Amino acid sequence: MSYTLGQKQLDKIEDILKQDLIDNGVRCVFLIDMAGNIVANLDNGEKQHDIYSLAALAAGNFGAVSAMAKIIGENEFSLLFHKGKTENIHFNKITTEFLLITIFGNDISLGFLRLKVSESVEQLKAILEPLVSL
Amino acid sequence: MVDSKDVDNLSSELESRLDDLFSETNGVQPDAEDIDAAAYYPLAELKNLILSIDWEITDDVLEKFLQQIKDLKLTYKHDKIVLAFLQILNSLGNYIQTNRAKSHPKTFKILNSVFSSLDKVVLTRDMAETARKKILRAEMNRYKELRNQISQGTSFTQPKAEAKPEKSEIAKATEDQPGTLTEPSVQPSETEIFESTMTDHGQEPEVVSLREPSVESLSEAVEEIKKYIHDEISALKKEIDALRN
Amino acid sequence: MAFVNLKNKEIQVKIVYYGPGRGGKTSNLEYVYKKFAKRINTEMVTVKTHGDRTLFFDFLPFDIGIVNGYDVKIQLYTVPGQVKYNATRRLVLRGVDGIVFVADAMAVRREKNILALKNLQENLAAYKKSIFRIPFVIQYNKIDLKEQGIPLLPLQTLEKDLNSQLKLPSFAASAVLGTNVIETLKRIISMTVASIKKDLK
Numbered sequence: 001m002s003y004t005l006g007q008k009q010l011d012k013i014e015d016i017l018k019q020d021l022i023d024n025g026v027r028c029v030f031l032i033d034m035a036g037n038i039v040a041n042l043d044n045g046e047k048q049h050d051i052y053s054l055a056a057l058a059a060g061n062f063g064a065v066s067a068m069a070k071i072i073g074e075n076e077f078s079l080l081f082h083k084g085k086t087e088n089i090h091f092n093k094i095t096t097e098f099l100l101i102t103i104f105g106n107d108i109s110l111g112f113l114r115l116k117v118s119e120s121v122e123q124l125k126a127i128l129e130p131l132v133s134l
Numbered sequence: 135m136v137d138s139k140d141v142d143n144l145s146s147e148l149e150s151r152l153d154d155l156f157s158e159t160n161g162v163q164p165d166a167e168d169i170d171a172a173a174y175y176p177l178a179e180l181k182n183l184i185l186s187i188d189w190e191i192t193d194d195v196l197e198k199f200l201q202q203i204k205d206l207k208l209t210y211k212h213d214k215i216v217l218a219f220l221q222i223l224n225s226l227g228n229y230i231q232t233n234r235a236k237s238h239p240k241t242f243k244i245l246n247s248v249f250s251s252l253d254k255v256v257l258t259r260d261m262a263e264t265a266r267k268k269i270l271r272a273e274m275n276r277y278k279e280l281r282n283q284i285s286q287g288t289s290f291t292q293p294k295a296e297a298k299p300e301k302s303e304i305a306k307a308t309e310d311q312p313g314t315l316t317e318p319s320v321q322p323s324e325t326e327i328f329e330s331t332m333t334d335h336g337q338e339p340e341v342v343s344l345r346e347p348s349v350e351s352l353s354e355a356v357e358e359i360k361k362y363i364h365d366e367i368s369a370l371k372k373e374i375d376a377l378r379n
Numbered sequence: 380m381a382f383v384n385l386k387n388k389e390i391q392v393k394i395v396y397y398g399p400g401r402g403g404k405t406s407n408l409e410y411v412y413k414k415f416a417k418r419i420n421t422e423m424v425t426v427k428t429h430g431d432r433t434l435f436f437d438f439l440p441f442d443i444g445i446v447n448g449y450d451v452k453i454q455l456y457t458v459p460g461q462v463k464y465n466a467t468r469r470l471v472l473r474g475v476d477g478i479v480f481v482a483d484a485m486a487v488r489r490e491k492n493i494l495a496l497k498n499l500q501e502n503l504a505a506y507k508k509s510i511f512r513i514p515f516v517i518q519y520n521k522i523d524l525k526e527q528g529i530p531l532l533p534l535q536t537l538e539k540d541l542n543s544q545l546k547l548p549s550f551a552a553s554a555v556l557g558t559n560v561i562e563t564l565k566r567i568i569s570m571t572v573a574s575i576k577k578d579l580k
Contacts, residue, residue: 001476002381002390002578010386025239035474036438036454037382037391052440053424056454060426060435063470079190097380109242111191115235 003131013040020120028103034059058101062091092117094124095132177253184249196231215266219252222277238284248273380474381575389450392571393474397499398481399491400460403520406554408439408455433459436471469502477514477571482541484519486530493540514570515547518563523553
């Protein structure tokens with residue numbers, strides 16, 4: 001079982017991530033699937049992270065938190081966000097198979113980031129939803 | 135726009151509550167206790183709403199925020215400095231409500247900063263008038279800077295060496311039309327309020343309803359969109375009929 | 380689920396090492412990491428307990444280079460083997476493309492091997508995957524213990540217990556010494572990539 005994304009789709013994805021997020025001050029954004037594969041990844045050129053490990057851990061983290069939600073009777077949590085002293089991470093599900101992870105500093109408010117992420121997610125859904133029905 | 139009926143109801147309720155509070159000599163009634171708490175820290179609710187906005191921006195929170203500012207404007211109608219702060223917050227709130235995700239990212243930092251300064255001014259007893267004005271001036275400058283950035287369509291990130299063509303195009307466009315804001319609802323009339331407050335002519339500051347101009351332009355835009363949709367649907371109908379025949 | 384990136388000409392594949400607790404899954408990855416340290420630029424990620432037991436997973440990504448014009452990137456994971464970590468095992472199995480079952484050849488672990496295999500089958504079924512249809516290789520680990528006089532299960536027994544129906548490629552190995560570790564890995568990679576290619580057609 002596998003899924004494929006073509007040049008056009010990936011270009012579109014990168015455009016959305018760049019315009020909505022990177023250009024608005026987000027330091028790093030990556031789109032992964034629930035297996036931990038990296039579909040797209042962009043950053044603002046300042047810092048380079050080990051994105052492969054981040055992706056694996058992010059998928060695991062999200063999976064673990066989702067499982068916890070089910071145990072306590074929730075379908076899912078509406079916010080998964082970790083606050084650091086200078087860096088923060090926000091997770092957002094896109095369809096059942098993908099995750100959008102944003103890393104941002106304290107110069108962006110969480111509320112604003114959530115608005116921007118919602119917008120991006122809507123656009124990304126259009127590209128990713130057809131894949132999920134595989 | 136301020137609904138005068140609501141204002142009347144609110145002021146009369148407030149009046150009666152204050153009367154109750156000050157007529158009590160012993161014991162504290164629950165109502166009076168609430169007023170006590172509010173009087174002790176009148177910005178409590180506003181602070182909650184600002185924190186909520188930081189966390190999540192919803193229609194509900196923004197409505198409550200703007201309403202709270204309206205209420206506080208009444209409470210502080212005799213304090214020009216506080217009023218000026220509230221007017222900045224009001225303007226920012228309206229801007230966020232209108233623009234939502236398209237708001238300039240710095241808006242929220244400034245919102246917090248203005249509130250923080252307002253908080254200081256309100257809570258510090260016996261703060262000299264000059265000190266208060268100084269704090270207000272600092273916030274006003276930050277606010278103006280944000281407004282300029284918005285009207286120039288400056289993006290959040292500093293343009294790098296390889297500046298993209300789109301940005302210079304926007305800059306050029308705004309250069310040709312000075313004073314044109316790419317985002318509405320931030321109006322020059324605020325400087326009038328600010329200046330009249332700062333020069334302290336003993337006049338009541340002009341409480342200009344900053345929403346009016348943007349509401350007008352918004353309704354114009356809505357009309358345009360309606361007309362466009364109507365035209366498009368008529369055109370489509372014609373096409374469908376043509377195909378049928 | 381493997382991801383094929385036509386833009387970067389890349390294939391990303393997930394292989395999970397599964398098996399009973401203390402069977403040698405982590406040791407397999409540690410050996411690969413040591414052996415290919417120069418080639419693997421990233422650190423191996425391990426999420427483990429103070430007692431050095433895998434708590435969440437071990438993770439080791441590496442690039443095997445260009446194959447048929449595509450850059451093949453392999454992500455190796457291990458699962459925690461202890462029975463109480465079943466929910467975690469299920470999580471890590473999400474999107475798996477190939478499996479290495481690391482069985483413990485020690486005689487005392489016979490029952491545990493069988494239970495672990497059954498557990499794998501159940502967890503795969505939760506993702507509507509069949510143990511019969513996924514690229515799969517079995518490794519009988521700890522053959523080095525024979526030298527130390529520790530009773531091991533004969534290969535025939537292991538095969539009968541674990542491989543009689545599946546009929547998978549199997550390797551007698553020693554993760555600690557490195558015997559057949561790379562061979563196991565090579566085999567599962569080629570099986571997995573072959574299966575993806577079949578999908579693409």
